[in-house]
Amino acid sequence: MPRQHHRVTGTLLAATLAGIPLLPVTATAAPTSDSTAEIFTFADQADGSLDTPVGTSTLARDKSGISATFRTGQLRADHAYTLWIVVFNRPENCAQPCNEDDIFVGGDPRGPMNTATIKAADIHAVYGGGKVADASGTTRIDTHLPVRDASREDLLAKVNPGAALKETQGAEVHLVLRSHGPKISGQVEEQLGSYAGGCTTFLHPPAVPKNEGECADLQFAVHPPQARAAR
Template identity: 40%
Template sequence: MRNLIKLFSALLVISFAFSCEKNSDDPNPDIDNGSKDNVSTVDVFNPILGTVSGTSTLTRTDTGITVNYKSTGLNPGYAYTLWWVIWNSPGECLTPNGCGDPEDVDFFNPATEVDLLYATGLVVGNNGEGNFLAHLNAGDDSESENELMELPVVGGLHIGNVFNAEVHLVLRSHGPVIADMVVEQIGGYIGGCTDPFAFLPFSEIPDEVGECGDIEFAVHPPVK
């Protein structure tokens, strides 16, 4: 499991660095700091294909976060789940406010207080587009998968920390729909997976029944 998360972290670092370089004049060009709510829009990356495949818009309020994650080029009739990766203390990462290091130190450093939580899931239609909407209340860790990932329990997105957290979104494919397992496929990390960890994260796009793998992600830095 540690090797899987190591590769996951490394790819996040590479792509996050790319996104910051692309917007070097303004690291958060689409963040609106003029209202009580804070809205940021960033690119969605598919590191397997090396492409930008959509956008992720995150709205933060005092009580929680809401995401609208839009992706294109997905497989029609396939099941997908979207996942929150919440870094409650991004300043404790090896690269402050740029979490996810190639040696997986950030994930297994309790000081970063990272939590992985289910956001939502759906079956993609004929147009190959996914429009994912999800909300996470601060303090709610009922959808956490930290135990599965062998990470400490940290309590989700901490109350009072909504604007300081670094928020990653990860899109996971669960392969072609299985008629009697649709609810499981769109409702959990291992739903419908013959071997949930057969593919290293961001290494291959599942195309057979029972194959699962993480294929895309987006990174929302803390509000500055």
């Protein structure tokens, strides 16, 4: 099956964290089907190699919402990780393919957010769960996002208030795994429950968090739309 090329979103909190120089992240993914996609690292993307997947992501869609399972490895044992669901409700309005240019002007998180395209593509970027990696450096995060659910932390809420998953079959879905570094005593719940939980230093690929307080987006998978609904 020919590889399909996509650029995936990264570092989505840039516009809300004043004074932190976050850099754009671009990547290419090769999903094997609508429901299964390989997981790659942003570090591999940064050096131009996406030949070795580190895990597999599955996505199921029905009228009530989407359910995903993110199984991955090559993580640091006892580090905290969160999963983020980036929904492009109207991918036909993306720059093609959907990528960070649709979220930041010029694709640069240090600049302003691309308000027009965020609204045109109806982008929603929400929390999908958190886990601590086991001793083997692996983890599995299962998540479900119901249609019209606007109750979770949404990284784009200030730009696209009230956004939610609108129609499951036509949406493009990017799953992003974020590292919050080693477990911090008294802060594990926070690390596993929010984008900036436990973060004091924001790193960029190919850097990987090693110390307490270091955070970075590490891995991603892309699930293209199953069918583009009539608008």
